[in-house]
Amino acid sequence: MERESPARSTSADTTWSALMAAAQNGDRAAYERLLGDCIPHVKRVVRRTGVRPESVDDVVQDVLITVHRARATYDPARSFANWLSAIAQRRAIDHLRHRGRQDRREVWDELSYESYPDARATPDAVLDGEDRGRDMRVAVAALSPGQREAIELLAIRQRSLGEAAAETGKTKGALKVNLHRALKTLRARFDGAE
Amino acid sequence: MARERTLDSVVAHLSADLRPVRRLPAPPVRAAAWIGLMAAMAAALSVFCDLPALRDRLAAAPDMWLAVAGSTATAMLAALAAFELSVPGRSPRWALLPMPTLILWAWASGLGCLRTWGAPSPSALGPVGEAGHCLTHILMMSVPLMTVMMVMVRRACPLRPNITALVSGLAVAAASATLLNFDHPYDASATDLLAHLVAVLLVIIANQLFAWRSTAPVR
Numbered sequence: 001m002e003r004e005s006p007a008r009s010t011s012a013d014t015t016w017s018a019l020m021a022a023a024q025n026g027d028r029a030a031y032e033r034l035l036g037d038c039i040p041h042v043k044r045v046v047r048r049t050g051v052r053p054e055s056v057d058d059v060v061q062d063v064l065i066t067v068h069r070a071r072a073t074y075d076p077a078r079s080f081a082n083w084l085s086a087i088a089q090r091r092a093i094d095h096l097r098h099r100g101r102q103d104r105r106e107v108w109d110e111l112s113y114e115s116y117p118d119a120r121a122t123p124d125a126v127l128d129g130e131d132r133g134r135d136m137r138v139a140v141a142a143l144s145p146g147q148r149e150a151i152e153l154l155a156i157r158q159r160s161l162g163e164a165a166a167e168t169g170k171t172k173g174a175l176k177v178n179l180h181r182a183l184k185t186l187r188a189r190f191d192g193a194e
Numbered sequence: 195m196a197r198e199r200t201l202d203s204v205v206a207h208l209s210a211d212l213r214p215v216r217r218l219p220a221p222p223v224r225a226a227a228w229i230g231l232m233a234a235m236a237a238a239l240s241v242f243c244d245l246p247a248l249r250d251r252l253a254a255a256p257d258m259w260l261a262v263a264g265s266t267a268t269a270m271l272a273a274l275a276a277f278e279l280s281v282p283g284r285s286p287r288w289a290l291l292p293m294p295t296l297i298l299w300a301w302a303s304g305l306g307c308l309r310t311w312g313a314p315s316p317s318a319l320g321p322v323g324e325a326g327h328c329l330t331h332i333l334m335m336s337v338p339l340m341t342v343m344m345v346m347v348r349r350a351c352p353l354r355p356n357i358t359a360l361v362s363g364l365a366v367a368a369a370s371a372t373l374l375n376f377d378h379p380y381d382a383s384a385t386d387l388l389a390h391l392v393a394v395l396l397v398i399i400a401n402q403l404f405a406w407r408s409t410a411p412v413r
Contacts, residue, residue, distance in 0.1 A: 023212060024214065024215050024217060025214050026212060026213060026214030027212075028209050028210070028212050031208070031209050031212050032205060032206070032209035035205040035208060035209065036202075036205055039201060039205075057200065057201060060201060061200070061201065061204050064201075064204050064205065064208060065204075065208070066351065068208045068211070068212075069351065070282060070350070070351030071215055072215040072216065072217055072218050072349075072350075073218050073280075073281045073282060073350045073351050074217070074282075075217065075220065075281075076217075078283070079283075082283045083282050083283040085283075086282040086283040086284075086353060087282045087283075087351075087353065090282075090353040090354070
């Protein structure tokens with residue numbers, strides 16, 4: 001368990017009480033320190049209540065805002081940790097309820113993805129795509145070795161100019177020229193075909 | 195990292211927004227203030243009321259003063275419970291505090307009703323016009339009590355708005371029923387009891403409808 005030892009938590013609680021009392025009198029530095037210090041405690045309470053890890057920070061934010069609004073209700077003669085934990089726990093429960101309502105209202109239906117396929121993915125479109133891919137491979141294979149190398153490294157494998165230069169031992173300028181020429185050749189070939 | 199930065203910025207924002215606040219008095223003190231309002235209304239009503247007749251009526255039937263004691267105690271204890279519940283960190287069991295006196299109140303009122311039923315005199319149901327009068331009276335009395343109660347509870351931070359609304363509604367309804375005694379020339383009849391019940395429920399529902407949204411988390 002992540003529970004602190006009683007002696008340590010009591011002394012932390014006393015410090016927090018003093019800081020909150022100062023904050024009630026308008027001490028901003030004390031308040032900032034208090035809020036910063038108590039975030040891990042709030043996170044623990046929120047997690048223990050069952051809030052999912054990805055939502056913990058949102059709930060902590062809610063808790064901090066509630067603490068700010070409710071700061072006049074804190075009585076320094078009582079435990080600050082109890083006061084804070086009560087707020088954290090209620091806000092976590094509010095979050096879980098809100099989440100529960102949302103889950104009931106919103107539908108997550110995986111079957112619908114299977115029943116309603118993408119309208120653009122028709123058999124014709126898939127065959128066309130495959131044809132275009134094959135044509136492109138043939139066209140790239142028909143390029144000169146230098147141009148083919150530039151296209152493969154820079155366009156298909158997405159290497160940077162520096163990396164491609166290091167890999168091939170050619171200058172960046174030469175690679176750029178080859179890429180430019182290769183694109184021009186391919187464009188001419190496909191534009192002509194259409 | 196980005197998340198940590200967000201929390202840090204919330205802390206910075208709230209700290210920059212910090213103004214000194216006056217600590218809320220302890221719940222018993224706040225409850226005493228509200229009970230003071232109820233006492234002031236009772237004092238004002240007693241000026242216009244036939245006090246000797248009220249005394250005779252209470253003396254004549256023990257269940258009458260038991261019912262009055264029950265509703266008065268329910269009002270006071272429910273007010274204390276509502277103010278306790280409106281402070282974070284206080285036990286939700288405070289809501290049970292007015293239950294014994296609520297039972298006493300309901301039992302004594304029921305007894306008065308049964309006695310009237312057993313009596314050979316007029317109709318057991320009592321005059322409907324009078325019951326309507328009671329209903330209006332309870333509702334009218336409850337408006338200022340409810341307004342003050344709401345403002346006072348909202349100044350705190352009721353983390354359980356529903357149960358707090360329920361208990362404070364009970365306090366308001368019980369107080370109004372107590373104040374009704376100053377203006378009630380008749381014994382409890384079934385119709386009266388029903389009118390009381392309807393009024394109490396109406397007050398509680400009204401309180402519930404005005405549940406303290408302002409203290410709900412920001413979404």
